[in-house]
Amino acid sequence: MGSYTRKEAVDILSRMLEIYSPTGYERGLADFIYKLLLDHGLNVRMDPVGNVIATIGYGDPKILLCGHMDTVPGYIPVRVRGIRIYGRGAVDAKGPLASMISASIIASHCKLNGTIILACVVDEEGGSKGVLKLIEDGFKVDYAIFGEPSGTSNVTVGYKGSMHMKLMVKGMGGHASAPWLFHNPLEIIFEAYRSIKGGIESLVDSNDKFYRYSVALTMVKGGVAANVIPSEAEGYLDIRLPPGSNPTSIYEIVKQEVLKIISRYRGIRLDIELLGSTPPYEEKVDSVLVKAFQDAIKLELNVEAGILRKSGTSDMNIYAAKMGVPSVAYGPGNPRLSHRNIEWIEINDYLCSIRILLKVLSNFIGLDLNEVYRVFT
Numbered sequence: 001m002g003s004y005t006r007k008e009a010v011d012i013l014s015r016m017l018e019i020y021s022p023t024g025y026e027r028g029l030a031d032f033i034y035k036l037l038l039d040h041g042l043n044v045r046m047d048p049v050g051n052v053i054a055t056i057g058y059g060d061p062k063i064l065l066c067g068h069m070d071t072v073p074g075y076i077p078v079r080v081r082g083i084r085i086y087g088r089g090a091v092d093a094k095g096p097l098a099s100m101i102s103a104s105i106i107a108s109h110c111k112l113n114g115t116i117i118l119a120c121v122v123d124e125e126g127g128s129k130g131v132l133k134l135i136e137d138g139f140k141v142d143y144a145i146f147g148e149p150s151g152t153s154n155v156t157v158g159y160k161g162s163m164h165m166k167l168m169v170k171g172m173g174g175h176a177s178a179p180w181l182f183h184n185p186l187e188i189i190f191e192a193y194r195s196i197k198g199g200i201e202s203l204v205d206s207n208d209k210f211y212r213y214s215v216a217l218t219m220v221k222g223g224v225a226a227n228v229i230p231s232e233a234e235g236y237l238d239i240r241l242p243p244g245s246n247p248t249s250i251y252e253i254v255k256q257e258v259l260k261i262i263s264r265y266r267g268i269r270l271d272i273e274l275l276g277s278t279p280p281y282e283e284k285v286d287s288v289l290v291k292a293f294q295d296a297i298k299l300e301l302n303v304e305a306g307i308l309r310k311s312g313t314s315d316m317n318i319y320a321a322k323m324g325v326p327s328v329a330y331g332p333g334n335p336r337l338s339h340r341n342i343e344w345i346e347i348n349d350y351l352c353s354i355r356i357l358l359k360v361l362s363n364f365i366g367l368d369l370n371e372v373y374r375v376f377t
Contacts, residue, residue: 002109003377006351013098013350017078017087023070023126026050030069033120040105049133052120056104057112061364064117064139065104066315067097067147068124072339083346090345092338096147096331099350103357107367109375114365117141124315131315135322143289143364144325146316149333152349154306155293156329158282161241162313163250164275166234167192171268173231183265185233186222192270193217193235195257200239200250210309214240240311243282278313279321289326296359300352
C-alpha cells in the first residue's frame with residue numbers, strides 16, 4: 001500500500017499555483033496534472049479540448065469530481081506566509097481542484113466499490129467548453145461534486161443562472177453644442193438599461209437575494225470626441241436568474257422594454273443580441289449528497305455545515321441542468337477572495353477539505369476511512 005503525505009498535498013497546490021493558467025492558456029497546468037496523475041498510477045487521458053480526465057475504480061455508483069484549471073487574468077506571486085498560501089487561483093479554483101486531485105490519488109491506493117471520475121476542465125471562466133465537452137461525451141454519473149470555494153465548513157447547493165446581452169443604438173450624431181437636435185445613443189443606452197432593470201427586477205419580491213432577479217450594466221461603448229454627440233453606442237447587460245426562471249421569458253421582457261424605448265424616438269435604431277445564457281440550478285437540501293457533506297463536515301470539524309446559495313454561476317449549472325445529476329459545489333477558500341488581486345488559502349483548511357471529500361466519498365463507494373488514514377499520512 002502506498003502513502004501520500006500532507007507535505008505532498010501542499011507541494012502539489014504550490015506547484016499548481018506557480019503555473020499561470022488564465023482562460024485559454026491552461027495547457028501548462030494540464031501537462032503538469034496529467035504527468036502527476038500518471039506518476040501516481042492513475043488511468044488518465046487528455047481529451048481534444050484539453051481536459052485532463054482520470055478514472056479510479058470501476059462499477060457503480062459513479063461520482064464525478066470536477067474542477068477547473070483556468071483562472072481570471074492577473075498573476076499573483078506565489079508565496080507561503082505562516083499558515084497561508086498566496087497565488088492566483090488559490091481560492092478560485094486551484095485550491096478546490098488540488099483537494100480533488102489529492103483525494104483521488106489517496107482513493108486510488110484504497111479498495112473502492114464504485115468509480116471516481118476526476119475531471120480537470122478548461123474554460124470555466126470563459127465559455128465552459130470543458131464541461132460542455134464532458135456533456136457531449138456523455139459523462140453521465142450518479143453524483144457530481146464541483147470544485148469551487150465554499151469554505152471548508154460549507155457546501156454550495158445552488159447557483160443563479162445568467163444571461164448576457166448587448167444593446168446596440170444607432171442614430172444621426174452631431175455637434176454637442178446643440179444636443180437638443182439629436183437623440184443621443186449613449187443616453188438611450190442608459191434609458192433602456194433602467195427600463196429593462198425595472199421590468200425584470202420587479203418580477204420577484206423576496207428578501208432573499210438568491211431568489212431575486214438582478215440586472216447590471218457592465219460596459220458601455222461609444223463616442224468619438226468630447227464635443228460630438230455619437231451616432232452609435234453599445235451597452236452590455238448581465239442578468240442573473242433565480243431558480244425556476246425561464247431565460248426565454250426574460251428575453252421576451254427585454255424585447256418588450258426595447259420596443260417601448262424605440263416608440264419614443266424617431267430615426268433611432270435599437271437592437272438587442274443575446275450573447276449567452278446559463279440556467280439556474282439548486283440542489284435539494286435533503287438530498288443524499290448534501291447529507292453526506294453535512295455528516296462529513298460534522299465529523300471532521302464538529303460544526304453544523306453551512307448551506308450556501310450563490311448569485312454567481314458555475315459549470316455546475318450547465319452540467320446538472322443538462323445531465324439531470326444531483327450536484328453540489330465544495331472546496332476550501334473564502335469565496336469573497338475570488339477574482340481579487342489578493343488570493344490566499346489557509347493550509348490547514350486545504351488539508352481539511354481533502355479529508356472531508358474522502359469522508360463524503362466513503363458514503364458512496366465504500367472507502368474504508370481507517371485505510372484512508374494509513375495512506376494519507
